[in-house]
Amino acid sequence: MKPSPRFLLFVLLISCLMALPVSTVQAGSQSDALPNPAAEAYLLNALRTDGLADLESFPEGERNVSGAFLVSALKDPQVQSKSFLFIANMTVVDEVYANDSIIPGNIQFYRVEFAGYVDFNSSLTQALWIGESEFRDHVDLSFATLDGNIIMNKNTFESLSFRRSVINGSLDLRENTFKKGVDFYGVHVTSELLFDASRILGVKHPPEVSAPSEFWAITVDGPASFVNTHFAGKANFAQSDFFRLDMRDAIFDQDLDFTGTNVGRVANFTKAVFGQAANFKDFSVGSTANFAAATFKGTAVFENATIGRDAIFSGATFDGHANFDYITIGRFCDFIGTTFKDVFSFYYTSVAWPYFDGVTFKGPVSFEGMQASEDFEIANSSYDYLEKEFPITLVTVEGAVKFKDFSVPAGLELSRSHFESLSIDAQNKLETEFIDLSETDIANELTIANISMKRFTAEGATIGKSTNLCNVSITTELDMRNAHIGFLKIDRQPQWPTDPEAFNLRGMVYTDIDIGDQGLTEETLQALLGLVDTSAYSPQAYEALGQFLTDKGHSDWAAEVQLAQKRRERNESLAPFSGAWFWSWFMEIFAGYGQRPALAFIWSGLVVAIGALIFRRKEDMLPVEQEDAKLEYNPIWYSFALFLPYIDLNIACKWEPNPERKWARNYKYIHMMLGWILAPIALLTFGGIIG
Structure with missing residues (x-):
């Protein structure tokens, strides 16, 4: 039996009515x-x-x-x-x-x-x-104007947007969870912004924002607090303006951007964790920026930042490149107990008091061009990177520069800089490859104590008051060429390089010298002379020492220095058996290089005595004229007259040796030649012209 059309129509109608409520709910x-x-x-x-x-x-x-x-x-x-x-x-x-x-x-x-989308836009x-x-879907408060305090605590959001909104009051978003992200681009909060203990878990962002945590160009007229806030994805705070910013214990799992952001008062990032790159380029803080105990796991960029008062990085750890190039800090910049595991760059910075205590540098560093208006200190710190020296070059420090117990095995480069004073010392002796002060100007004192180094270079350096070297060892090379070192104070037993070619004092100038706190004594003279004798031969080094001794009233000691200089000149500069070499020997033997005029007179007297001995007998002499035979003959006067041929005593011309004594006649001419040589030398030496 076939069903009737009415029955089929009834079944179809009932089916449609049963399906209608379900379809309506699913669609709406x-x-x-x-x-x-x-x-x-x-x-x-x-x-x-x-x-x-x-x-x-x-x-x-x-x-x-x-x-x-x-x-x-x-x-x-x-x-x-x-x-x-x-x-x-x-x-x-x-x-x-x-x-x-x-x-x-x-x-x-x-x-x-x-359950659905919430839209309060505009x-x-x-x-x-x-x-x-x-909120299981997005909450949109973009372009809204809220004339009162906004308090949203302990909520769960899929995502939240206040983009370009104005909050004429406080915005309290503490202890919230945001599964995807937040958008605060261009928001203006006239009072405080509180984001403490909230979690922003999104790691991806929609195309209309630059990061899951978007705070780009936000303005907060009162305090802004993100204490213990967790940012799972990128966070963008660039080009923003805060009155006061508190980010203590905040965690940033991915990149953070504070480029161009301004904080009017204090910015506090104590114990914050930066999981990837942290960009604070052009960051500005009116008072103090505190990054104590912060952890930077990626690159940290503070390039061209400006801190009005103090910057604190005590206890911070930098795992990646730490870039502080061109930073300006009005007062203290403290790195106490800080660790740099990679590159640390302090290039052309301007800081009043840069202070490093208990710092570990594990990568290369650069302090080139740093400007400090007060003191600069590195204490109880270590530079563990062995492939490159610790460079502090082209630096100007208007106050004292102090390196106390600073272990820097690879060497300390301090060239072409200006310091008010410089001290490098240690409680227990430290070793370093070198210290380089080439062309550096130190207005007052240079002090180096308890340091052992292979090389010390101060070529062209200028020290205004004094150079103090205490318990210093320089084993391989010492270069003090053209240095002006003021009052030189050194140990009684300094350790210098043994190779003269690696010990250069040419052109070094000093105003006074003290060795072992003894003043100027005979022992001091020998130590000074030994110092110059050990160095590479330089006439200027001897001349400087001689002039110093002369100025101190010790011209006799200065003469000893000149003798030592001439002897080194003969031994190290003149070709053996050359004319100059023979003349040098002659000048030392017969006149002590003009420093011992008595030698010339002694030798002259000896020649006269020898002549008197050779020409002692009158019977061995013949008168030049017969009438001269009646004259009394004196061998001493005859020898003296021959020795001074340019002075006519009317004696030498009266007598001649017997022709049978050819050797005596030949000696006569030798005697006269010696007179021509020795007598002028004696007179010129005595007159101070030679010497």
Whole structure:
């Protein structure tokens, strides 16, 4: 039997009616729940009555209202007449579209679940409180104006946007969880912003923002606090303006950008953790920037930052490149107990008091061009990188430079700089490859104590007052060429290089010398002379020492120095057996290089005596003229007259040796030649012309 058409039509109609409610819910809701008309009626009635609507008395699952109904209730004239609205224990089952709305009263949502998208874009509201609520989709408060305090605590958001909004009050977002991200681009908060203990878990961001945590170009007129906030993805705070910023114990898992941001007062990042790159380029802080105990796991960039008062990096750890190039700090810059595991760059910085104590440098560093208006100190620190020296070059420090117990095995480069004073010392002796002070100007004192080095270079250096070397060892090379070192104070037993070619004092100038606190004594003279004799031969080094001794009233000691110089000149500069070499020997033997004029007279007297001995007998002499035979002959006067041929005593011309004594006649000419040589030397030496 075939079914009748009426029966088939009835079955089809029943099927359509059964399917209709399910289709409607799927098309218009974000959850499987349906609005409860009773709950909606209660909500509207309670808000109209006293502005308080708590649906806790409704069983769970029956507290549901639609988003459209909630918006219409908030716009109801009787509801808007209330100054305060309280809504609790409610579920909004679909989207809330309240954009461009004006809500004159203050609203509080407590334990409200929003299943769909919430849109208050471009709305105007008063104070807003949201606590212990959940938003399963995006919340949009972009371009809104909120004339009151906004408090959202202990909520869970899918994502939240205040983009380009104005909050004329405080914004409190403490202890919230954001599963995807937040967008605060261009937000202006006229009072404080509180984000403490919140978590922003998103690691990806939509194309309209630059990071899951978007705070680009935000302005906060009061304090901003992100204490113990966790940023799982990138965070962008660039080009922002804060009155005061507190980010203690904040955690940034990925890149952080504070480029061009200004903080009017204090910026506090104590114990913050930066998981990847932290960019503070052009960062500006009016007072103190505190990064104590912070951890930088990636690159840290503070290039061209400006800190009005103090910068604190005590206890901080830098795992990656730490870039402080061109930073300006008004007062103290403290690195106490800080660790740099990679490159540390302090290139052309301007800091009043740069202070490093207990710092470990494990990578290369650069202090080139640093400007310090007060003292610069590195104490109890170590530079463990052995492939390159520790460079502090082209630096100007108007105060004292102090390196105390600073272990720098690879060497300390301090060339072409200006210091008010410089001290490098250690409690226990430290070893370093070298210290280089080439072309450096030190206005007052240079002090080096308890340091052992292979090389010390101070070529062209200028020390205004004194150079103090105490318990210093220089084993391989010492170069003090053209240095002006003021008052030189050294140990009684200094250790210098043994190779003269590696010990250069040419052109070194000093105003005074003291060895072992003894003053100027015979022992001091020998030590000074030994110092110059040990160095590479340089006439200027001997001349400087001789002039110093002369100025101190010890011309006899100066003569000893000149003798030592001439002897080294002969032994190291003149070709053996050359004319100059023979002449040098002659000058030492016969005149002591002009420093011992008595030698010339002694040798002259000896020649005269020898001549008197050879020409002692009158019978061995013949008169030149017969009438001269009547004259009395004296061999001493005859020898003396021959020795001084350019002085006519009318004696030498009267007598001649007997022709039979050819050797005597030949000696006569030798005797005369010696007179021509020795007598002028004696006279010139005695007159101080030679010497």
